[in-house]
Amino acid sequence: MIKQVDATQLKSKMNSRVRKNAIWKSIFLLSTLFGLLVLAVLIIRVVMQGASWIDIDFLTGRLSTNADRAGIMGALLGTVWVMLVVIPVTLIIGVATAIYLELYAKRGKIQSFIETNISNLAGVPSIVYGLLGLTIFVRLMDFGNVVLAGGLTLSLLVLPILIVSAQEALRAVPAQLSEASYGMGATKWQTIRRIILPAALPSILTGSILSLSRAIGETAPLTVLGIPALLIPFPGGLFDTFTALPMQIYYWTLDASLVAEYANLAAATIIVLLVLLFVLNSVAIFIRNKFQHRY
């Protein structure tokens, strides 16, 4: 005999299962919102602490032990100089590597070796890159702790990110485009230079800006290179000593136990750094939306 289904029992069982689902749904939602809540608290806190310290004198002033007169022009210039090293170095090496891997290398051992190597490099802690830079650029090549050493170290650090995004950009260019170019008698390099690269350029630039914004927020490698936060002249070239925004934040945070206002200066510098990152990311998103072709 088939046992008859007890409608009320079934209903109560089903109801409790549905309720359980609803409860867990809100728990899942809350944990998603938790991260965002922390983000909001962090930003509000930093803005409340630092916003009133930002004025023209702060942005254009020199470093000073007197909190009221301290400015971050040196750190800003240092960060700009580092960007001027990182952008060309990573773009040239990164795009060349991506072109080689996607369009020239034969599918095989060498290609997979290089790709595995790149993904391993992406997982190396940034501080280890700092030691690499200290040993090779600062000591062995004897640059000292100058813009060039810092820029090259940060370039190596973000190179894996740029390579992977450039590879994706090249892969997204449809084969018909290059085949049409070959069909017209163009050589491989002509096709790459005139067809594939222009088509992939918006995505490559987006990836480049994102890796750049990673580079200018990095602190750990710079601490290892021995980047100072003293009263030094503004950097004016590749071989000048420099300090950068994250280093300035680091020293002011550390010294906040000595002079309480330094914490506010650190917060103000954080605002400047976050605004810079926000602008860079907005440009990246703008380029992606505006110029990216959909095939």
Add this chain to the structure above:
Amino acid sequence: MSKNSEAKKEAVNVSEMIAQNKKKKNISNLFEKLIPTILFLLASITILTTLGILYTLLSQAIEFFKRVPIWEFFTGTVLKPLSQNPEFGLLPLINGTIISTIIAMFVAGPIGLMSAIYLSEYASDRVRRILKPLLEILAGIPTIVYGFFAFTFVTPIIRAIWPEVEATNILSPGLVMGVMIIPMIASLSEDAMTSVPNAMREGSLAMGATKLETTLKVVIPAAFSGIIASFVLGISRAIGETMIVTIASGSSKNFTFDITQSMQTMTAYIVEVAGGEAPAGSTIYYSLYAVALTLFVFTLTMNLLARYISRKFREEY
């Protein structure tokens, strides 16, 4: 006569043009052949970077192990690099690293996974398109900012609730590090869960299972390798994280399990010693590289493990 010479002239011109074209072609052919080599040389810079890292760490670490026996280094429980009779025991640093990682994963593991479940299984397309980029902002905040946040905001709050906690402690940076890793685990786990085919979900739902039951009994088991891989990558990230612990956990080389105390991680030790202008050639200078080598091996193992897990145990549909 004149017609003839004109024709001749033209003929010369044509043959000249052909010759010129050939020359041009030769140059572009040469260029065409050189390009792959040039690109390969630029691509090999990534390999040189790896070799550079290995060479730097190994050569200097060997120098260190000539002065401090390797056994003593890995089993020593006392780290006093600056004292008169310096002692170089690594265990306090390993201890600090593991404890901060465990605290971080207590935050990032469950919250990251639950965020991934919400984004992949519950959220509508529109909600996901708003929440995901916002969550990714968390991953884009420089770690120095988190360090500042941990030190000046989270630590005072913790101390107000739990007065025994010291001004520099491992708990606060651990928690903040966890928040930093949430987006990484959320997005990698979500990728793993979204790649589970819809047919499986629909089958489960059609049998009368609720969404929660489908998620727990169908989607998560199917995406399990990807989820575990995301956790392992999160651990690797926590081990290598530097600035948060450097700022908020101080530089006491305590060998303890008491999370209210200051502890130093391997990364923070490197910052302290390198920033302190350790004279090149001294034992303490070489100890940097021995610690960094250990750190490198730790994170490399984790990354390789993550890749192995996601390849080996991936369910193919």
